[in-house]
Amino acid sequence: MGLPEILVSLVVIVVGIGAVAGVVTALVRRAGRRRIAATESELRELETRAGSALVHADDRVQASEDEVGFAVAEFGESATADFTRALARSRARLREAFELKQRLEDAFPDTVDERRDWNRRIIELAASAEQALAEQSAAFTSLRSLEQQAPSAVRTVRARIAEVQPGIESSERLLERLRSRYSDDALRAVGRNPSQAKELVVYAERSLEVAEDRLGSRRAADATVPLQTPEEAVHRAGQLVTAVERFEVDALRAESTLAAVVADTESDIVEARRLLSTVREPAARSAIESAAARAAAALEALSPIADRRDPLGELESLREANSALDRVVADVRGRQQQEEHSLAAIGPALDDAERQIGVARDFLSGYRGPIGPDARTKLAEAERLLDTLDSAPDATTALGQVRRAASLAALAVTLGQRDIEAHQQQQMQQQYQQGYGGYGGYGRGRGGGGDILGGVVGGLVIGGLMSGFGDGDGFDFDF
Numbered sequence: 001m002g003l004p005e006i007l008v009s010l011v012v013i014v015v016g017i018g019a020v021a022g023v024v025t026a027l028v029r030r031a032g033r034r035r036i037a038a039t040e041s042e043l044r045e046l047e048t049r050a051g052s053a054l055v056h057a058d059d060r061v062q063a064s065e066d067e068v069g070f071a072v073a074e075f076g077e078s079a080t081a082d083f084t085r086a087l088a089r090s091r092a093r094l095r096e097a098f099e100l101k102q103r104l105e106d107a108f109p110d111t112v113d114e115r116r117d118w119n120r121r122i123i124e125l126a127a128s129a130e131q132a133l134a135e136q137s138a139a140f141t142s143l144r145s146l147e148q149q150a151p152s153a154v155r156t157v158r159a160r161i162a163e164v165q166p167g168i169e170s171s172e173r174l175l176e177r178l179r180s181r182y183s184d185d186a187l188r189a190v191g192r193n194p195s196q197a198k199e200l201v202v203y204a205e206r207s208l209e210v211a212e213d214r215l216g217s218r219r220a221a222d223a224t225v226p227l228q229t230p231e232e233a234v235h236r237a238g239q240l241v242t243a244v245e246r247f248e249v250d251a252l253r254a255e256s257t258l259a260a261v262v263a264d265t266e267s268d269i270v271e272a273r274r275l276l277s278t279v280r281e282p283a284a285r286s287a288i289e290s291a292a293a294r295a296a297a298a299l300e301a302l303s304p305i306a307d308r309r310d311p312l313g314e315l316e317s318l319r320e321a322n323s324a325l326d327r328v329v330a331d332v333r334g335r336q337q338q339e340e341h342s343l344a345a346i347g348p349a350l351d352d353a354e355r356q357i358g359v360a361r362d363f364l365s366g367y368r369g370p371i372g373p374d375a376r377t378k379l380a381e382a383e384r385l386l387d388t389l390d391s392a393p394d395a396t397t398a399l400g401q402v403r404r405a406a407s408l409a410a411l412a413v414t415l416g417q418r419d420i421e422a423h424q425q426q427q428m429q430q431q432y433q434q435g436y437g438g439y440g441g442y443g444r445g446r447g448g449g450g451d452i453l454g455g456v457v458g459g460l461v462i463g464g465l466m467s468g469f470g471d472g473d474g475f476d477f478d479f
Contacts, residue, residue, distance in 0.1 A: 050119040051373035057126035090129035097125040098380035171244040186310035189363040197237040204230035243362035254311035295321040342395035356409035370423035375415035382408035
């Protein structure tokens, strides 16, 4: 074979090797993409499981807080000490789980291993929190000696219903009065409360009928949950009514705080414009001018006093604008001046944060069922920020922490409202698909009971009430 033929053969071999290498590279890349897609799918599934576990555990802890209260009142602190300790341990585990959830949602990117490990840990913590409470709840149920105490329990719940009903009527009148002063956005956290409280009372009354029927049929063991759930339902109805009353006080306080924040913002704008004369760097000047203009726009956007207002929402917009202005002028002010400014501002900011957290806590507690993990995580983080305020190294850091807590609490309400709207849309779709024939297997009572329960069990609050008691046995009205 001559030299030309050898060269041609070598070229063919090289080309062949290159083609094979290209195919191998393509296959490797395709396999890599499949592995990435598979990993993302696995992580999304894990995150969904973690979120669901977190919601269920949070509902269990909140329901158990009520149970502990009932148990202490009925049997004393000594007999319920184990239950109280179990609740404290479960709260701590849930707090750790919420902190992990917040770390997964913050602005810092997480590795695949971190996402996997943290979500698995959330699931473990949630399961551990639930198991400890489930065991104590079962012991509490046995302690109640249902067969002996059932008649007394029925009378107690009926007395509580009689106590809460006037409050529901009063909250309806109060809400109408509030609507003349505050906007629909302002009332979003309590606007449904009276109607939901009514549903809970109807549900409690119906549950008592079921319990009494089972007791009369010598089925005392089957009456356990129907006697526990109306107790919880009436308690929740009272919470919803109280939240409306508390909102009026919170709104009035918010208006007072708003006046202080307006004055603070106006002062900050004047100071920022004065400080501009000392700034030479174009980028810094532009940032200060932009932040001052944003704060001025937030002031101009405030509703006239005569209009229906949203003081909590207006505080939110002012808070964000004021925080942004503080950040850009902090370096220009100097450390000592910034600390003095922060000390002066932290009082109204703390009032604002505590009020926002109170509104969010009432809202999420009243509507547990439809509320998902995101809103709960934001509220838990807001509470943590205020709980750890003493560890802030200086007033400026503390002020940022307080403002962050208020913003997270406001966001918790927004996210919770989104979850409720999604829940309502899902229920409407289910009603349409079932031809308005009730909600699944819950409406099986005779003599029209199914129609009553179809409307009641579809309530926003009832779902959370049911999830708080686990298997839902008490809601199978099969008498």
